[in-house]
Amino acid sequence: MSTALDLSSRQAATRAAAPPALPENPRIARQRILPASAERRGIPRGIRRMAGPVLLVGIWHLLSVTGTLPAEVLAGPGTVLSSAAKLWGTGELPDAMVASLRRALSGLAIGGSIGVALAVFSGLFRLGEDLIDSTMQMLRTVPNVALIPLLIIWFGIGEEPKIALIALATAFxxxxxxxxxIRNVDQTLVEAGRTLGLSRAAMIRNVILPGALPNALVGLRYSLGISWLALVFGEQVNATEGIGYLMSNAREFFQTDVIVVCLVVYALLGLAVDFIVRLLEKVLLAWRPAFTGA
Known part of the structure; x- marks a missing residue:
């Protein structure tokens, strides 16, 4: 009898000490886990990124209104804005932007396609490396501007030499x-793919090319920046439209305000395409966590 009482008391104590049972369908609130860097409070990054350009324009305006920077040397921000509004109203600036964008994107498409195709062939195969890499390393050291006379002889003075110059500049x-x-893909991943029995095509598609994608996007950012530099030189060659054409005309009449407008447009277009590449990086490299700064 005492044994039964002891057993029942132990079971009661065990039930009292046990945690309460969860309901059959518990509703647990979802909580988004953010990295520690995202939880910090402070000035928004967008405002901080704009601080540098705003400060530069403020110094420029101050130097202009005080006469330290004469208008003959460099027009002030107010004059530049009024000139930009005038050019936009007449339609000269939008037409010039469209023409320059067409040249830059056409040259980038041609040069980028050639550069990527040669890089894939050279990176994947030793025969391709032996045939291509030494030639590309040799040609990339040749200044692109030095090729302008040859491009004019080969293609004339129309659109072709301008696009060819941009294509050459962006391919390398x-x-x-x-x-x-491609050559820096982790060898461990390659061995893992072989262990899983991946074919060569599947290995290239699922392991090597995704591993090379971060470097490819970095190369795209470089090529976009260089395309604008090549465009500046290309549009000095008998151009009849484009931002470079406006700049050449302004140089003849010492219109520093128009020259600054053209330079600002070049900068803004470059910033816009760089922003697009950054978005591509966020979308295509979402699987690859990376350091974003302290």
């Missing part, structure tokens, strides 16, 4: 970065 950064990305 993409080639170098894509080639380096």
């Amino acid at each position: 950064p993409l080639y170098l970065n894509v080639y380096a990305g």
Whole structure:
């Protein structure tokens, strides 16, 4: 009898000490886990990124209104804005932007396609490396501006030499970065793919090319920046439209305000395409966590 009482008291104590049972369908609130860097409070990054350009324009305006920077040397921000509004109202600036964008994107498409194709062939195969890499390393050291006379002889003075110059300038950064990305793929991942029995095509599609994608996007950013530099030089060659054409006309009449407008447009277009590449990086490299700064 005492044994039964002891057993029942132990079971009662065990039930009292046990945690309460959860309901059959518990509703647990979802909570988004953010990295520690995202939880910090302070000035928004957008405002901080704009601080530098705003400060630069403020110094420029101050130097202009005080006469330290004469208008003959460099027009003030107010004059530049009024000139930009006038050019936009007449339609000259939008037409010039469209023409320059068409040239830059056409040259980038041609040069980028050639550079990526050669990099993939050279990076994947030793025969391709032996046939291509030494030639590309040699040609990339030749200044692109020095090729303008030859391009004019070969293609004339129309649109072709301008696009060819941009294509040459943009092919090499993409080639170098894509080639380096392919050759820097982790060998452990390659061995794991072989262990899983992946074919060569599946290995290239699922392991090597995704591993080379970060370098490829870096090369694309470089190529976009260089395309604008090549465009500046290309549009000095008998251009009849484009931002460079406006700049050449302004130089003849010493219109520093129009020259600054053209330079600002070049900068803004470059910033816009760089922003697009950053968005591509966020979308295509979402699987690859990376350091974003302290």
